[in-house]
Amino acid sequence: MSGASSPQLAAVERTPRLTAAHTSAAKSALAESILDAEDALTSVHRSWFAPATRPCAPSPERVDESTIRTRHAEAAVRGVPWFDLPNRRRAARVAQRRALTDIGVARRAAEERVQAEEQRIDQWWAALCANDPRVVTEHVNGVFASDRGTRAAALGTHGACVEVAVVVSGEHVLPAEEVRLAADGSLTIRRASVAHRAQLYRQHVAAVVIATARRALAASPGADSVKVHALRATCTGPFDDLNLLAVAELTRDDILHADFGMDAVSLLLRFGRGVRIGAAGIDTPVMVPLALDTVPGLAERLEEVCAGHHRASA
Structure with missing residues (x-):
């Protein structure tokens, strides 16, 4: 039997190299997707939000x-013979005068509605800037509701501080x-360790x-600071249990001077006030929750918010 031809030998020699190249490309793509997913989770704090501005009517x-x-023209000639x-x-002249009068009335009514709405907006905006508890709570909750994927709610205000709970x-x-x-x-991809998952x-x-x-x-715009309670919901039977993961207060000045090139934990510990964050877990869960009574009265305020949501959806 004659030996394999040169083209056949070249193809056989090339196959391992091609397979290795494809494997390397697939591995790099997988590594990139994992790193992108991690970055998406850990860079949320770098999101920028446009400040509220006074709306216009x-x-x-x-x-x-x-x-x-048309209505006046038809009414004016009703009953008048076509040959008269x-x-x-x-x-027709009477109809035109009446139409102009009604048009003027309609225009003035429309302008008055705009003026009334502008006055309402003025009062609402002044209350928002003055940190009125009801106005601020309703507005912040409306903003959170409009953000897809956000599970946060304003619990109320304390002076110039807005209190917020968010489910992580x-x-x-x-x-x-x-x-x-x-x-x-070289890159290696392996099952994520408990320590890595906890840190992430x-x-x-x-x-x-x-x-x-x-x-x-x-x-x-009237708030000087926001106190955030980060919660995790765990399903146990027909109800969800809420675990407290972190508590921190950030002022407007803190946010203004913060270095968002820092990782989130370092930034929070450096610029936040009254920061408490759960320790990394050694098995499951990956983060040890804080006691809910770490924040006095938090459980009762959460219960009120949940009851309000249930009443609204009933």
């Missing part, structure tokens, strides 16, 4: 002049694998705390 409603003119041209012309996603959002660099500089989740919780404070401050 909508422009006056357009008056349907054509319909008004002098009376029909007089009726569970550890199921963490990537199952982690990326490491081997001694030779702690960064995520801190990032959510900071982002929630920034969102609430942006929505509350």
